[in-house]
Amino acid sequence: SQKIEQNSEALNIQEGKTATLTCNYTNYSPAYLQWYRQDPGRGPVFLLLIRENEKEKRKERLKVTFDTTLKQSLFHITASQPADSATYLCALESGSNYQLIWGAGTKLIIKP
Amino acid sequence: ETGVTQTPRHLVMGMTNKKSLKCEQHLGHNAMYWYKQSAKKPLELMFVYSLEERVENNSVPSRFSPECPNSSHLFLHLHTLQPEDSALYLCASSRQLGRRSGANVLTFGAGSRLTVL
Numbered sequence: 001s002q003k004i005e006q007n008s009e010a011l012n013i014q015e016g017k018t019a020t021l022t023c024n025y026t027n028y029s030p031a032y033l034q035w036y037r038q039d040p041g042r043g044p045v046f047l048l049l050i051r052e053n054e055k056e057k058r059k060e061r062l063k064v065t066f067d068t069t070l071k072q073s074l075f076h077i078t079a080s081q082p083a084d085s086a087t088y089l090c091a092l093e094s095g096s097n098y099q100l101i102w103g104a105g106t107k108l109i110i111k112p
Numbered sequence: 113e114t115g116v117t118q119t120p121r122h123l124v125m126g127m128t129n130k131k132s133l134k135c136e137q138h139l140g141h142n143a144m145y146w147y148k149q150s151a152k153k154p155l156e157l158m159f160v161y162s163l164e165e166r167v168e169n170n171s172v173p174s175r176f177s178p179e180c181p182n183s184s185h186l187f188l189h190l191h192t193l194q195p196e197d198s199a200l201y202l203c204a205s206s207r208q209l210g211r212r213s214g215a216n217v218l219t220f221g222a223g224s225r226l227t228v229l
Contacts, residue, residue: 008152034217043114043202043220044155089155093216097209098143098167100216102154 002028002094006103013080013110021075021106023090028101030092033066033073038087038105047088048075080110115139118203118221125193126229133188133224135203143167143209144186145218146178147202155202161186162209193228200225 005024013019023033032051036044050057050066050073057064063076077084087107091100116137125131137144146158160168161180169178175197177189186203204218 004154036218041222041225043116043204043223044218045114046217046219049217091155098145098160098162098216099157100218104152104154 002026002092002101004090004092004101004103006088006090006106008104008106010107010109013108015080015082015110015112017080019077019080019084019108019110021088021108023073023075023092023103025071025092025101028092028095029068030094030101033064033090033092034100035064035073035075036089036091038089044089077108082110082112084108085110114219114221116203116205116219116221118201118224120224121222122225122227124227124229125190127193127195129193130189130191132190133201133203133226135186135188135221137184137186137203137205137219139205139219141205141207141219142183143206144180144183145204145206146186146188147204147220149200149202149223159188160209167209190226193226195228198226198228 003026034049035047038044048064050064061078065074087105089105090103094101119134144161148156158172159178164180179187200223202223203221
């Protein structure tokens with residue numbers, strides 16, 4: 001079955017630096033992959049979607065890469081700010097019409 | 113606000129109680145979902161509705177009973193729950209179902225935090 005791995009330990013980054021989060025998957029070749037942000041006590045919020053034929057996608061300070069050979073997506077936040085502190089979830093398309101496969105998320109802490 | 117509203121935000125219930133969670137979306141989406149989120153675990157898909165028809169019941173115990181009276185409203189009826197059912201229950205919607213990229217971009221509500229005593 002498909003499996004997604006995200007770093008389960010919190011990632012501590014100094015303000016102003018680039019934060020890089022990793023999403024690794026096995027046993028499947030998804031057509032696309034999504035990244036969401038979740039704040040405590042809130043639902044996830046969609047950030048970016050990247051397709052299998054796209055190497056890189058950018059949105060303001062966010063950048064996502066998708067390496068289908070390595071079966072890995074990297075999520076970068078440049079010039080990080082304390083307000084970027086949250087849990088970040090990746091989800092990949094599973095081959096069904098409605099089911100995304102989710103990672104457990106990585107908690108990001110940006111220190112001032 | 114995301115356009116998906118869940119009530120109540122917090123619910124404490126005993127194992128013999130009957131309660132319901134409500135979700136309403138104002139986005140004109142055709143698909144609605146219930147997810148369960150437990151600490152440090154991936155989101156678990158429970159139910160999917162497309163145009164008010166249930167598409168998936170993802171091996172969910174019968175003590176959880178969904179209802180979708182129209183494309184804007186979704187309920188999760190709860191009865192005789194177990195303490196291990198304590199979790200954050202998230203409602204989400206998407207424009208439609210389908211594998212085309214973008215079709216499964218989800219808009220979530222803030223969730224209902226359920227505690228079963």
